[in-house]
Amino acid sequence: MSGQRCAVVGIGQTKYASVRDDVSIAGLLREAAVRALEDAEMVWSDIDAVVIGKAPDMFEGVVMPEAYLADALGAAGKPMIRVHTAGSVGGSTALVAASLVQGGIHDKVLTVAFEKQSESDAMWALSRPIPFAPPTLAGAGGYFAPHIRSYIRRSGAPADIGIKVAVKDRLNALKNPYAHLHMEDISFSKVEESMMLWDPIRYLETCPSSDGACAMVLAAEPIGDAAASRGARPPAWLHATAMRSEPTMFAARDAVNPRAGQDCAADLYRQAGITNPRSEIDMAEIYVPFSWYEAMWMENLGFAPLGEGWKMVEEGATALDGDMPINCSGGVLSSNPIGASGMIRFAESALQVRGMAGEHQVPDCRLAMGHAYGGGSQYFAMWLVGAAKPG
Amino acid sequence: MSTSAGETRVPVMEAPNVLEFPFSRSTGPVIGAFMTALRDEAKILGATTATGKVIVPPLEYDPETGEATTGLVDVGSSGVVTTWAWVREPGPKHPLAKPFAWALIKLDGADTALVHAVDAGSPDAMSTGMRVTAHFKPEREGHIRDIECFVPSSGSAGGESGTPSGGVRTPEEVFSSGTAPNEGSADASTGQADEAPGPVRKISTPIELVYRFTAGRATSRFVRGLLDFKILGQRCPSCTKVYVPPRGSCAKCGVATEEEVELPTTGTVTTFCVVNVPFYGQKIKIPYVTATILLDGADIGLFHLIQECEADEVHMGMRVEAVWQEPENMVPGLEAIQHFRPTGEPDADYDTYKEHV
Ligand SMILES: [Zn+2]
Numbered sequence A: 001m002s003g004q005r006c007a008v009v010g011i012g013q014t015k016y017a018s019v020r021d022d023v024s025i026a027g028l029l030r031e032a033a034v035r036a037l038e039d040a041e042m043v044w045s046d047i048d049a050v051v052i053g054k055a056p057d058m059f060e061g062v063v064m065p066e067a068y069l070a071d072a073l074g075a076a077g078k079p080m081i082r083v084h085t086a087g088s089v090g091g092s093t094a095l096v097a098a099s100l101v102q103g104g105i106h107d108k109v110l111t112v113a114f115e116k117q118s119e120s121d122a123m124w125a126l127s128r129p130i131p132f133a134p135p136t137l138a139g140a141g142g143y144f145a146p147h148i149r150s151y152i153r154r155s156g157a158p159a160d161i162g163i164k165v166a167v168k169d170r171l172n173a174l175k176n177p178y179a180h181l182h183m184e185d186i187s188f189s190k191v192e193e194s195m196m197l198w199d200p201i202r203y204l205e206t207c208p209s210s211d212g213a214c215a216m217v218l219a220a221e222p223i224g225d226a227a228a229s230r231g232a233r234p235p236a237w238l239h240a241t242a243m244r245s246e247p248t249m250f251a252a253r254d255a256v257n258p259r260a261g262q263d264c265a266a267d268l269y270r271q272a273g274i275t276n277p278r279s280e281i282d283m284a285e286i287y288v289p290f291s292w293y294e295a296m297w298m299e300n301l302g303f304a305p306l307g308e309g310w311k312m313v314e315e316g317a318t319a320l321d322g323d324m325p326i327n328c329s330g331g332v333l334s335s336n337p338i339g340a341s342g343m344i345r346f347a348e349s350a351l352q353v354r355g356m357a358g359e360h361q362v363p364d365c366r367l368a369m370g371h372a373y374g375g376g377s378q379y380f381a382m383w384l385v386g387a388a389k390p391g
Numbered sequence B: 001m002s003t004s005a006g007e008t009r010v011p012v013m014e015a016p017n018v019l020e021f022p023f024s025r026s027t028g029p030v031i032g033a034f035m036t037a038l039r040d041e042a043k044i045l046g047a048t049t050a051t052g053k054v055i056v057p058p059l060e061y062d063p064e065t066g067e068a069t070t071g072l073v074d075v076g077s078s079g080v081v082t083t084w085a086w087v088r089e090p091g092p093k094h095p096l097a098k099p100f101a102w103a104l105i106k107l108d109g110a111d112t113a114l115v116h117a118v119d120a121g122s123p124d125a126m127s128t129g130m131r132v133t134a135h136f137k138p139e140r141e142g143h144i145r146d147i148e149c150f151v152p153s154s155g156s157a158g159g160e161s162g163t164p165s166g167g168v169r170t171p172e173e174v175f176s177s178g179t180a181p182n183e184g185s186a187d188a189s190t191g192q193a194d195e196a197p198g199p200v201r202k203i204s205t206p207i208e209l210v211y212r213f214t215a216g217r218a219t220s221r222f223v224r225g226l227l228d229f230k231i232l233g234q235r236c237p238s239c240t241k242v243y244v245p246p247r248g249s250c251a252k253c254g255v256a257t258e259e260e261v262e263l264p265t266t267g268t269v270t271t272f273c274v275v276n277v278p279f280y281g282q283k284i285k286i287p288y289v290t291a292t293i294l295l296d297g298a299d300i301g302l303f304h305l306i307q308e309c310e311a312d313e314v315h316m317g318m319r320v321e322a323v324w325q326e327p328e329n330m331v332p333g334l335e336a337i338q339h340f341r342p343t344g345e346p347d348a349d350y351d352t353y354k355e356h357v
Helices: A025-040 A089-102 A122-126 A139-155 A161-173 A188-193 A221-230 A259-272 A293-300 A309-315 A338-354 B028-041 B155-159 B171-177 B217-227 B350-356
Strands: A006-013 A049-054 A080-083 A108-116 A196-199 A211-220 A236-245 A283-285 A367-374 A379-386 B002-004 B014-026 B044-048 B071-075 B078-087 B100-107 B114-118 B131-136 B147-152 B202-214 B231-235 B259-263 B266-275 B288-295 B302-306 B319-324 B337-342
Touching (some): A006 A025, A006 A089, A006 A338, A025 A108, A025 A211, A025 B028, A049 A089, A049 A338, A080 A089, A089 A379, A108 A338, A139 B266, A139 B288, A161 A293, A211 A338, A236 A338, A259 A293, A259 A367, A259 A379, A293 A309, B028 B044, B028 B071, B028 B171, B100 B147, B217 B231, B266 B350, B288 B350
Parallel strands (some): A049 A108, A283 A367, B114 B147, B302 B337
Antiparallel strands (some): A006 A211, A108 A211, A196 B266, A236 A379, A367 A379, B002 B259, B014 B202, B044 B071, B078 B100, B078 B131, B100 B114, B131 B147, B231 B259, B266 B288, B288 B302
């Protein structure tokens, strides 16, 4: 990885919930940001720059968050940047913040992503009719369900893989106090019997609608060193960062296994000198809004050979005690403040290598992946973070 | 059949596109207290800061320091215009139907200025430094528009009315001090709990954006073709793939597509979804099937409905054909095709469409 070393020294999350009507959007972000500052042992004046991200504007109707939220994020007199890459935005926001440190521009950057789905209707925002354009007909699930059906046909996966992922992630969520869904009674039959919304996607195979925010403080090497020497809240070191994108519609596009995702992962592994990601990476937090996408992304990320991602699910490899734990936090399937969902993946991967993931900690986690995707599987953002500095 | 679409310029199609949605905002405690005091007390609150300033309208966080503001204080309902702009022709959403001034008004006791409308009759009656007084609506709902507008203060005495009073309050004190009791409060001594609304915790902030949407050349030709019962695609000069609907360019090759190709109305279902969600604006009975249909001769799937069969009969490889709208129901868009329906032909061989699955 080129540039200066960068460390995650502070992480803050709100409790994710269907409605946080006790706070304004500003108050919601503030909660996460204050927790990240406390974790970093910093105050507002320590921060050099602020980078924020959120979902597409009509999702909650804030079209200039960089203006409205400057007060709440202590950004007066500092650079304030807004990032916008659909559902992957939480990940790409973190990467833009990291680039300011890696490029030697700033030493301490606060990055925050949020969503307050309760103030609007994301389904509506995704399904706006546009004159002359083909009608969207069925919302987000209606877009992704045919790709899942294609994956099942191509891989010959058994029909219950999506159910198994949905159960696994909700069980993991029970170990994460910040998770939105805490379904004590989750079971295979409960998921199987839930309503088929967008066949082959059942209700409990989809993500919830959440309010919430996530924040991180990213810092230059000396600050990471200081956090390491204090010891109580060690840093996570960035080992690799990558983003890729591709158009939604072009002939011969593979929407099931998008080229942009493959290229993004390959770039990540090249930077970190990784040749066997499944054995060299200890865990990953990946963006799985519909349960089948865990199996699909296993192949896209090179954790499994083509057509065999579902076998990792079937074998239990992606469970908390498996050899490649995926979404130990409960993932997007358990908490989905859309604009923040990508950043939560990045933050949770950092918590793992810091040894601070609590009950959902993977033992001796040294290297972890954060992953986000957005749009029609067209934006990808990823990072690798380690307990030790990159070599 | 191929013709060059690039030779003649045809006018592009246009249509209104209105984005409109009523967002429901949680106010949070500080803005909620401001709204509640407007409604219940006809008073304007400012937020106090650790550095001793008063911010009006109140903010949750001090823009200068980033620290949380410390409390709420009544400021005057009169103040000084610090700058202004005259609106000759009020728009439909402006607070006043007659010409007025947008002004920044520094209320007595405040350190920052509030933006609001001033009803002065004419721009000649406006000046920087003039004193104005808030005119409250008799019926108030907990909104900045509970102040209908500001008006020029009548004489020096009137101008001094409504000076700041009282001490610093917390949001909770504001919520419980008005004519309306706090819904969450144990203090129901006013005995009006049934009728009175609680503190203002939510406000509706509708957004409306009105656009004139321009389709562009490729879409215009495609849509005009549909109105003629023709499906017109375009072939990429570089990779030779046929796009439908055409986008005027090939996103893979990054080149313009101009060669027009008329496609048949028959094709193959490559993948699909059975929809059971009764979603916003839906006109079709659930369950219904949306499918990616590879028209014969096209290289990219078209997303459309499959009807005239049971949802569970739809499958990959099924042969389908377009059903056009009746001429009197024709609409400029892909809805010119009502839906696709099975042709009854044998299924397409998987190898013929597997690249599109
Ligand atoms: Zn091409």
